[in-house]
Amino acid sequence: MQFLQQLVNGITIGAFYALVALGYTMVYGVLKLINFAHGDLFMWGAYLGLTGLTVALAALGYTTPWAILPVVIFVMTSVALMGVLVERIAYRPLRSAGRLAPVISALGVAFILESLARNVYGASWKTYPQGLTPSGGLVLAGGVRVSLMQIIVLVASFLLMAGLYLFVHRTRVGTAMRAVSLDHDVSRLMGVDVDRIIMIVFLIGPGLGGVAGLIVALYYGSFDFTLGWIFGLKAFIAAILGGIGNIPGAMLGGMLLGIIETLGAGYMSPQWKDVIAYIILILILIFRPTGLLGERVAEKL
Amino acid sequence: MALLEIENLHTYYGYVHALKGINLTVEEGEIVTLIGANGAGKTTTLRTISGLIRPREGRIVFDGQEIQGMPAHKIVQMGICHAPEGRQIFSTLTVMENLNMGAYTLGGDKETIEENRRRVFDLFPRLEERKNQLGGTLSGGEQQMLTIGRALMSRPRLLMLDEPSLGLAPLLVKTIFEIIKEINQRGVTILLVEQNARAALKIAHRGYVLETGRVVLSGPAQELLQDERVRKAYLGER
Ligand SMILES: Nc1ncnc2c1ncn2[C@@H]1O[C@H](COP(=O)(O)OP(=O)(O)OP(=O)(O)O)[C@@H](O)[C@H]1O
Ligand SMILES: [Mg+2]
Numbered sequence: 001m002q003f004l005q006q007l008v009n010g011i012t013i014g015a016f017y018a019l020v021a022l023g024y025t026m027v028y029g030v031l032k033l034i035n036f037a038h039g040d041l042f043m044w045g046a047y048l049g050l051t052g053l054t055v056a057l058a059a060l061g062y063t064t065p066w067a068i069l070p071v072v073i074f075v076m077t078s079v080a081l082m083g084v085l086v087e088r089i090a091y092r093p094l095r096s097a098g099r100l101a102p103v104i105s106a107l108g109v110a111f112i113l114e115s116l117a118r119n120v121y122g123a124s125w126k127t128y129p130q131g132l133t134p135s136g137g138l139v140l141a142g143g144v145r146v147s148l149m150q151i152i153v154l155v156a157s158f159l160l161m162a163g164l165y166l167f168v169h170r171t172r173v174g175t176a177m178r179a180v181s182l183d184h185d186v187s188r189l190m191g192v193d194v195d196r197i198i199m200i201v202f203l204i205g206p207g208l209g210g211v212a213g214l215i216v217a218l219y220y221g222s223f224d225f226t227l228g229w230i231f232g233l234k235a236f237i238a239a240i241l242g243g244i245g246n247i248p249g250a251m252l253g254g255m256l257l258g259i260i261e262t263l264g265a266g267y268m269s270p271q272w273k274d275v276i277a278y279i280i281l282i283l284i285l286i287f288r289p290t291g292l293l294g295e296r297v298a299e300k301l
Numbered sequence: 302m303a304l305l306e307i308e309n310l311h312t313y314y315g316y317v318h319a320l321k322g323i324n325l326t327v328e329e330g331e332i333v334t335l336i337g338a339n340g341a342g343k344t345t346t347l348r349t350i351s352g353l354i355r356p357r358e359g360r361i362v363f364d365g366q367e368i369q370g371m372p373a374h375k376i377v378q379m380g381i382c383h384a385p386e387g388r389q390i391f392s393t394l395t396v397m398e399n400l401n402m403g404a405y406t407l408g409g410d411k412e413t414i415e416e417n418r419r420r421v422f423d424l425f426p427r428l429e430e431r432k433n434q435l436g437g438t439l440s441g442g443e444q445q446m447l448t449i450g451r452a453l454m455s456r457p458r459l460l461m462l463d464e465p466s467l468g469l470a471p472l473l474v475k476t477i478f479e480i481i482k483e484i485n486q487r488g489v490t491i492l493l494v495e496q497n498a499r500a501a502l503k504i505a506h507r508g509y510v511l512e513t514g515r516v517v518l519s520g521p522a523q524e525l526l527q528d529e530r531v532r533k534a535y536l537g538e539r
Pocket of ligand 1 (some may be wrong): 341
């Protein structure tokens with residue numbers, strides 16, 4: 001029974017990791033760049049969610065879960081726009097500057113976004129308004145509890161990921177996205193405006209990441225400015241675990257990391273959670289550098 | 302007025318002066334071939350025309366409009382399609398998806414795309430048999446067919462082919478050249494880059510010989526085939 005309970009909790013956390021990992025993997029796909037700023041964009045989703053909820057509740061004058069809906073849209077669009085801005089300012093000018101310069105630039109943006117959050121919102125723990133998330137839930141056979149919030153998180157994450165998968169695999173722009181991941185120049189020769197595709201990726205990845213920030217903050221109730229770095233790094237591990245650049249891989253990697261971490265914390269002790277996560281990362285890098293679903297197709301230079 | 306006119310084209314890779322003042326014209330309906338040794342600048346010429354590299358100097362006029370410096374995706378929209386060297390297909394996309402990428406500029410025009418796909422499958426029945434296979438799992442020859450087929454999907458006015466026969470078995474080389482001729486007879490103007498100078502000159506109307514970034518010889522293909530220098534340097538005769 002404890003096992004099943006841990007599994008349910010692990011899947012929930014895994015869904016968070018997966019949502020954030022998608023952003024890393026999509027950007028890596030089209031730019032071969034680890035967007036270290038992604039974790040902090042995700043965190044900005046949590047902060048903007050706090051602002052949005054505070055404003056929405058003050059405007060309404062009473063507390064209702066429905067206040068979350070407009071805030072989802074607000075957070076998604078603002079973090080998506082932040083993502084596009086980051087690409088324009090920090091990555092695009094360095095497009096032909098080799099592999100190292102954009103990585104340094106990404107780290108710089110990560111620190112800027114984190115400091116900015118700390119300066120604007122303060123370094124203290126932030127708490128989301130009470131009474132927004134539904135209480136209650138289901139008790140399954142064997143006494144395994146699934147809270148209503150967990151169900152909502154899972155359904156929302158599943159819908160977002162399924163939508164993304166269909167977009168990437170069934171639409172013209174999604175196919176162009178996969179083409180750009182393979183070769184910029186050949187995509188240009190097909191008439192693809194590569195800059196526009198990259199912009200779309202920076203709308204979708206951070207957009208999803210921002211929503212994930214909001215959901216995570218709702219789920220845990222409180223957070224501080226270190227959320228982006230810690231959680232972002234975990235999601236990055238999830239992306240590597242699944243095979244960076246691979247979208248289903250990011251989903252799988254996120255789920256696996258969430259489950260393994262939670263089981264490890266449950267059976268050993270919570271203090272070992274991070275140790276387990278990083279040991280997994282190192283083991284993958286040693287035994288399967290391309291990740292679980294990573295392709296072994298030789299990369300063209 | 303020629304369909305494509307190139308005047309005094311200079312292209313650099315950093316400090317490498319790859320094209321040193323190329324002049325070249327392609328008339329509507331022609332097959333024009335560009336031959337020359339390794340490193341002569343043939344690929345660079347095509348890449349400059351298609352907008353992948355910006356020339357430092359010179360003019361490229363297509364259908365009366367200057368296109369040098371335009372972004373590559375806009376140039377495709379004008380009706381120039383460049384099938385790159387070395388079977389650069391999208392390896393993890395299916396054959397169908399590769400062809401759809403070729404028709405990217407047609408947007409959601411399903412009917413035209415379907416019609417163009419029909420023509421491509423007529424030329425390359427093998428591609429239809431393999432349509433759901435991933436590009437990377439095709440044989441070398443099939444990948445070459447896909448590169449050409451994909452370039453035809455946008456129904457270009459000018460098709461630029463970079464070494465379509467490279468690395469193919471002799472029988473397939475013959476087929477590919479026949480298909481190029483057929484594509485031309487269906488109304489597509491062709492600029493053909495080839496190492497296989499003899500085969501290229503046999504199907505071309507005119508030819509240009511490139512040496513270290515300069516045009517050293519040009520004329521009707523028949524004349525080039527007879528030319529002493531061409532025979533020695535490019536047709537392996539002594
Ligand atoms: N990316 C690049 N960076 C620097 N120099 C380059 C680059 N690409 C080509 N060159 C140089 O430009 C010159 C022309 O190269 P190009 O590829 O156009 O030759 P080519 O005629 O197509 O040769 P091949 O028959 O071998 O394909 C060569 O000297 C080559 O070394
Ligand atoms: Mg070449």
